[in-house]
Amino acid sequence: MRRKNLVALALVWPLFTVATPADAQQPHLFQRGEDVDETAGVALRVGTVAGFAEFRQQRVTAVGASLAGAYWLGPFTLEGTYDVARLGDFRDNSPRAPRGTLHRLGLVGRLNLLRAGSVILFAEGGMGRQMATWVDGESFARNDAVVGFGWMLDHRFEPRRWFLSRVGWHFGWRITAARAGGVASSSLALCESGQCRRGPVDKVSPADFGLFVTSGLTFTW
DSSP states (O other), rough: OHHHHHHHHHHHHHHHOOOOOHHHHHOOEEEEEHOOOOOOEEEEEEEEEEEEEEETTTEEEEEEEEEEEEEEETTTEEEEEEEEEEEEEEETSSSSOOEEEEEEEEEEEEEEEEEEETEEEEEEEEEEEEEEEETTTTEEEEEEEEEEEEEEEEEEEEEETTEEEEEEEEEEEEEEEGGGGGGGGOOOEEETTTEEEOOOOSSOOEEEEEEEEEEEEEEEE
């Protein structure tokens, strides 16, 4: 009897130890960054940008549009961005008086860290150039550094559809840092009740920070 059991076990055991083709093709739910993408392509992203920025520690809101061109190379993406945003007063007791317009050109490198189904988690870093014009016509320009993270809902086309290899929904957070000295103090105005006036700026820190939320559609060829 014992011998018969051993023979039966020897016959059944290969069924549990040999992987079937179907099992071999099933992807893992979580994949490392280098396993997320094995293709290269050119991408275009259109969307919005919203958040706040500091100019010599005076905080203003920034809401506008974002346009980016990128090149995918496996899990790494090199992206050039252009943002344009309307600046407004940040304080709650203000009727959001317009302060000016901010233009930003940037270059970031993005690394895909993890994939969960169709969701890709990424981290990024880079640099940029801020150019702002105030409502009174004065302007300035300064460099900044940026770090960020976020996720993208990625959908691939196999075969290609409308010349596209993939479409994705991008959502991310970006933190910028720039020298506060890059903004002339004469360019700042204090706004109260919709009226803006010149005012002194005390206790200026060496750096200004910004926090922005980016969202948009990404098309890859």
